[in-house]
Amino acid sequence: MKKVYILFLMVAGLSFTACSSDDNSPKRAEELKGSNTVTFIFDHKMLGENIVYDQQYAENNNKESLSFNFIKYIVSNFVLIDEEGKAFTYDKAKSYFIIDSKTDDFEVTLTNVPAGKYRSVKFGIGVDQEKYLRGEEEQQEFWDLCSKHGLVWSWITGYKFINTQGEFIVDNGELSGFQLHIGSHGSKLDNYRDLVLNTPKSFVISDDYAAKITVELEASKLLDSKHQIPLKDKPFIMVDAERAPMIMDNAQTMFSISHIEVVK
Amino acid sequence: MRIKLVLLLGVGVFLSNCSTEDTNYNELDKEGDGYSFVVPTNFPELKYKFVNNEITKSGVELGKKLFHDPRLSEDNTVSCASCHDKKAAFSDRGKAFSIGLEGQVGKRNAPPIQNMAFNDEYFYDGASNNLEMVSIVPIHNPVEMRETLPTIMDKLRDDQSYQILFNKAYKDVKMTTTSMLKALAQYMTVLVSSNSKYDKYIRNEPGGELSSTELHGLTLYRQNCASCHATDLFTDNSFRNNGLRVNPVLDDKGRYEVTGQEEDKYAFKVSSLRNVAFTEPYMHDGRFKTLEEVIDFYRFSVQDSPTLDPLLKQSDGTLGIQFSEEEKKALLTFLETLTDSEFIDNPAF
Secondary structure: OOEEEEEOOOHHHHHHOHHHHHHHOOOOHHHOOOEEEEEEEEEEEEOOEEOOOOOOOOOOOOOOEEEEEEEEEEEEEEEEEEOOOOEEEOOHHHOEEEEEOOOOEOEEEEEEEEOEEEEEEEEEEOOOHHHHHOOHHHHHHHHHHHHHOOOEOOOOOOEEEEEEEEEEEOOOOOEEEEEEEEEOEOOOEOOOEEEEEEEEEEEEEEOOEEEEEEEEEEHHHHOEOOOEOOOOOOOEEOOOOOHHHHHHHHHHOOEEEEEEEEEO | OOOOOOOOHHHHHHHHHHHOOOOOHHHHHHOOOEOOOOOOOOOOOOOOOOOOOOOEHHHHHHHHHHHOOHHHOOOOOOOHHHHOEHHHOOEOOOOOOOEOHHHOEOOOOOOOOOOHHHOOOEOOOOOEOOHHHHOHHHHHOOOOOOOOHHHHHHHHOOOHHHHHHHHHHHOOOOOOHHHHHHHHHHHHHHOOOOOOHHHHHHOOOOOOOOOHHHHHHHHHHHHHOOOOOOOOOOOOOOEEEOOOOOOOOOOOOEOHHHHOOHHHOOEEEOOOOOOHHHOOOEOOOOOEOOHHHHHHHHHHHOOOOOOEOHHHEOOOOOEOOOOOHHHHHHHHHHHHOOOOHHHHOOOOO
């Protein structure tokens, strides 16, 4: 099995390997045939390093040092966009996945992705209202799964999009616990978010080429990104109409694609 | 807008026969299983439209069986019907708070179950906006049924009568939680109360003659109550703070617990007035034992607060709604006309 690594920091390389890269790359888009599998591997980081759970990290911009016991969330509605901007939307009924650091579930596998040269990936965090309101038909299997992973509320019939907890050190140096359970608030507040991650270079899918895409998650951004959310103000954030949308805004910024492995 | 929606399965079978070449016996089997769901002419439009859950006699029968089955609770003692008694319009008459598993007590009064398909926000706080998911809430609640869906299915799978019904209603030999929750939704949709004396009056049907006191009460209702207890459902299905004094022990914040928004603090679902003579005690915490107490509350005891519904603040600054003693009596008489004995006594439910 030949593995081709495409590294995105090779900015300089791009310009003058363009021709040979095209030659090397399997085929022109129109000649690509068939379909293959795209696998996403969610790689959790904390301050740029591989996250170690239950370990206290350096202070963030809120002057709080955090540790995480676990990070769980729902990713959904995957769309792959090719070089021409054409979108391939993965079958909605199959497009809901759980990432759970406690159970070592870090992979999302999309099968039968049609051949093409893809440039970006769009996905959602959580469950959109449309899916929720479709009722039981497609939902129950996923609901049961989420229930096992602690990703549903108990007193309202909704999903927790993000469930994480840990400790933080407050001003006096004492450890306190925190918990974030973030989801939509009934019909009133839709906290579902989606995001687009561009790949600086396109990747090829065909009968001959599958792809493994590593998506990094920078956990510190959950509380310290677009919005600063100090935990000392409120360490248990569950149904909070002010903070829940801010945490989801932050979550939108915490993903990036670190590399793509083409699997021949 | 008045819609008469009749879902006739026979039509569905006919159409599917056109598009598929071979007829399998399961489809033929369903013939005669069609349930005609009729929207009362004085009702608003249906909210639950049976998408992916075509209503059938066997589906309703399955839902009814599940509704009355205590195996839906952890220790097999509490069924849905334990706290939603048909004789009380599916409420828990006489109990402020229902008794759940192991004698535990909840914090809210069991609401009646009626006309669910005309609503899309359920529970006092809107904890669910999906009828097919509603049943999950009491099943999971630790003081109500404290059970999980997969465990329920394990309990029911050995029961032959369920095997037959799951197969008949949903062609579901595996017996999935999906079918279970859909069937419960079907059963709840058919619990339509629309044949009270008032309904007959509105539809000009025999038995709909209102006395002068009842008519006076109707006028008072229309002038003072109908902005919230709106349409012939007698609720606008909104959430409002009606100015009840907050019980400091429970401190139930109502809709706020679902939305987290300040404006929703102490707001609760506007209850329907239908069959109200059968559903005491009243309010989300069952604090009033009689309808007279309820009206007196609106006359004398509405509390101001930042989220008090503006409709309960009069232009002169007084709170609540003014009724004379005589008007109160007329109103009480009118509320009796909302009793639907055909609903309460319907053997099909």
